[in-house]
Amino acid sequence: xxAATVLAIVLQRNLFSVVVLGGIYSFLMATVLVALDxxxxxxxxxxxxxxxxxxxxxxxxxxxxxxxxxxLHRPWLPLAVALVIVAALxxxxxxxxxxxxxxxxxxxHVVPRYLNQAMKETGVPNVVTAVLASYRGxxxxxxxxxVFTAGIGVIALLRRVRRGEGKQ
Amino acid sequence: xxxxxxxxxxxxxLLMVAGLYIVIARGNLVKKLIGLSIFQTSVYxxxxxxxxLIGGTAPIVADGFKVYSNPLPHVLILTAIVVGxxxxxxxxxxxxxxREAYGSIEEEEIxxxxxxxxxxx
Amino acid sequence: xxxxPVLRVVGKLLIPYMLxxxxxxxxxxxxxxxxxxxxxxxxxxxxxxxxLIFGLPAxxxxxxxxxxxxMVALGVLIYAGVGVAGIVLGGNYLDYFVLxxxxxxxxxxxxxxxxxxxxxxxxxxxxxxxxMFAGRGxxxxxx
Numbered sequence: 001x002x003a004a005t006v007l008a009i010v011l012q013r014n015l016f017s018v019v020v021l022g023g024i025y026s027f028l029m030a031t032v033l034v035a036l037d038x039x040x041x042x043x044x045x046x047x048x049x050x051x052x053x054x055x056x057x058x059x060x061x062x063x064x065x066x067x068x069x070x071x072l073h074r075p076w077l078p079l080a081v082a083l084v085i086v087a088a089l090x091x092x093x094x095x096x097x098x099x100x101x102x103x104x105x106x107x108x109h110v111v112p113r114y115l116n117q118a119m120k121e122t123g124v125p126n127v128v129t130a131v132l133a134s135y136r137g138x139x140x141x142x143x144x145x146x147v148f149t150a151g152i153g154v155i156a157l158l159r160r161v162r163r164g165e166g167k168q
Numbered sequence: 169x170x171x172x173x174x175x176x177x178x179x180x181x182l183l184m185v186a187g188l189y190i191v192i193a194r195g196n197l198v199k200k201l202i203g204l205s206i207f208q209t210s211v212y213x214x215x216x217x218x219x220x221l222i223g224g225t226a227p228i229v230a231d232g233f234k235v236y237s238n239p240l241p242h243v244l245i246l247t248a249i250v251v252g253x254x255x256x257x258x259x260x261x262x263x264x265x266x267r268e269a270y271g272s273i274e275e276e277e278i279x280x281x282x283x284x285x286x287x288x289x
Numbered sequence: 290x291x292x293x294p295v296l297r298v299v300g301k302l303l304i305p306y307m308l309x310x311x312x313x314x315x316x317x318x319x320x321x322x323x324x325x326x327x328x329x330x331x332x333x334x335x336x337x338x339x340x341l342i343f344g345l346p347a348x349x350x351x352x353x354x355x356x357x358x359x360m361v362a363l364g365v366l367i368y369a370g371v372g373v374a375g376i377v378l379g380g381n382y383l384d385y386f387v388l389x390x391x392x393x394x395x396x397x398x399x400x401x402x403x404x405x406x407x408x409x410x411x412x413x414x415x416x417x418x419x420x421m422f423a424g425r426g427x428x429x430x431x432x
Contacts, residue, residue, distance in 0.1 A: 003179070005371045006186045006206060015198055017400045022202055029209050036220045037227070037237035037323040041212070041245050043314075047330040048253050051207065055337055056253075057209060057421035061259040064267045076191035082185045089181040097357055099174035106218055107244065111240050117267060119229050121398040122385075124319045125240040127227040128246070132324065133400040143247045144368055146409050150254030151414035157261040158421040228321065250326055250411070264425070284300045 002028050019057045026050035040128045176217035183210035193274035197263040199258060207251045215241040215248075293342075300342040307335035315408050319397075325404040329411025337419050345423055357417050364410025371402045 005025045012018050014046075026049030035041035118130040132140055187210060190203025219238030226237035267273050270281050314326030340348030372383040379387050385399030386392035 003182055004188075006183060006315055009202065010186060010190055015196070018188070018199060018202060020205070022205070029212070030413050031202075033216060036216050037224060037246070038216045038219075038242050039226045040226075040327070041216060041242050043322050043327045044246055044249050044330070045209070045212070045255070047208070047334065048249055049205075050252055051334050052330055053256055053355050055334075055419060056257055056260055056422060057198065057202070058306075058334065059419070061263055062263045063422070063425060064198060064273050075193040075420055078189055082189045084189065086181060089184070090178060093174055093177035093181065095197070096174070096177060099176055099217065107221070107238055109349065111195070112236055114239060115227065116234055117227070121393070122230050122400065124397070124400060125229045125394040126319055126321065126323075127229060127236070128242045129318050129400065129404070131231070131239055131243045132246060133403045134385060134396055137385075138241075139247060139401075140403070141368055141372070141383070141409065143250055143364055144410050146251050146253055147411055147414050148361060148365045150258055151410075153258050154261045154418045155358075157258075157265055158425055166192065219431075226322070246326060256412075261418075261421070264422075 002032070015061055016058075019054060019061065021048045022057065023054045026053065040126075176213070180210050180214045180217070183213065184286065185205075193202070197266065197273040198260070201259045205256055205260070207254060208248065212245045212248060215245050296342050302340065303395060304335050304339050307333060307338065311335060311412075314385065318404055319400065325407030326411055328407040329413075330415060332408070333415035333419070334411040334418055340419070340423065345420075349394065349420070354420065357413050357420065360409050360413030361417055362410075364406040364413065365406070367406030368403055370401055371406070375399075 002025060005021055006029065008017050009021045009025065012021065026045060029040045029049065030046035033045060035038075114127060114131055114135060118127045118135075119125060120135050122130045124134075125128040175240040183205055185232040187205075188208030190206065191200050191264045194203065220231060221235055221237050224237040225233050227236045227242065231234075263273055266278065270278050272278060272281075293299045306377075311328045311332035314323040314331060315325060318324035318328070329374055336348060339351065371388075375384040376382055385396045385400075387395060388393035405408055
């Protein structure tokens with residue numbers, strides 16, 4: 001279903017419907033994430049992808065105009081590049097561990113320590129929050145700074161237009 | 169090695185290349201940004217799918233559950249989602265400013281306007 | 290949209306619950322899915338919903354520009370402040386176990402303040418970006 005949605009996004013030219021399809025795609029992605037047991041991520045993806053992204057895209061569309069122009073060149077080269085990349089990536093993924101393999105490297109290095117010790121060391125049952133805020137707190141600090149930078153970047157770019165001329 | 173073993177990876181590759189195709193083949197700036205965000209969501213799938221253990225549950229420690237799905241990719245992807253929306257917001261702000269400066273957000277029209285202004289200058 | 294009675298009534302019913310839900314997600318992030326990011330986005334979405342129904346000037350009265358801008362910076366300062374508190378009390382930067390006599394309670398405190406900082410910044414930034422996009426008119430600026 002997600003593949004069908006993405007195909008529709010590629011082919012559609014009315015940007016408003018593309019934005020709505022993007023929202024549908026985000027919700028489908030959130031559902032898949034719940035099926036993969038990633039509940040925190042699903043909540044974030046649903047609220048951020050289907051909520052905030054849709055609002056921002058609609059705001060930008062209002063300011064920019066809502067129709068995409070017909071492409072001038074036939075897209076043979078990008079299509080060929082895309083197919084070559086698909087072939088290369090599928091060949092690469094054949095070497096990756098099988099789905100839900102308990103002996104895959106991702107499960108054996110540091111994660112057993114997080115799962116077993118999180119309750120004892122931090123007293124927080126949600127291991128994702130414990131890892132995010134305590135074991136990997138520096139990464140979260142960096143991420144908060146990234147969000148802050150995005151905020152002031154948008155403030156710097158979009159300060160109010162005076163009547164007659166824009167800010168340089 | 170059956171199809172089912174690597175199915176999640178192939179879906180990821182499909183979404184990734186679809187997003188990449190939108191970025192390189194379409195000229196509209198807003199559509200390119202949407203393609204970029206599709207690309208980013210495919211990467212989330214790439215990280216989280218290998219972390220799932222069949223028969224496991226969400227990584228919240230509770231009595232009665234023994235097997236948990238891997239929490240480490242969840243943490244990384246939480247950061248990635250928020251960074252993705254920050255990128256989208258900045259990109260859209262740039263698109264709005266470009267629109268006000270050049271009158272259009274189509275790549276070809278902007279390049280033509282640049283060439284004209286260079287020819288005249 | 291101000292005059293649509295259905296939207297106004299539904300909005301007035303839902304928006305307090307959305308804000309309450311954001312607070313719930315923020316503080317319950319230790320025991321269930323949730324945490325700072327989700328809570329910040331949900332809180333910003335509640336105010337954006339209010340702005341969509343009742344108009345941007347009404348939302349600006351509810352959450353003035355100066356408050357939102359200071360929230361953006363305040364969250365990062367809270368987070369960094371927790372780190373500095375770790376140094377002041379004897380550990381390394383962002384050590385939580387020195388924040389209380391019992392190290393596990395110290396972890397709880399550290400995680401609480403850190404998530405609060407994250408929630409404040411995320412909600413401030415999302416709301417500020419919305420204000421910037423929505424307040425910028427096309428031909429005639431609306432204010």
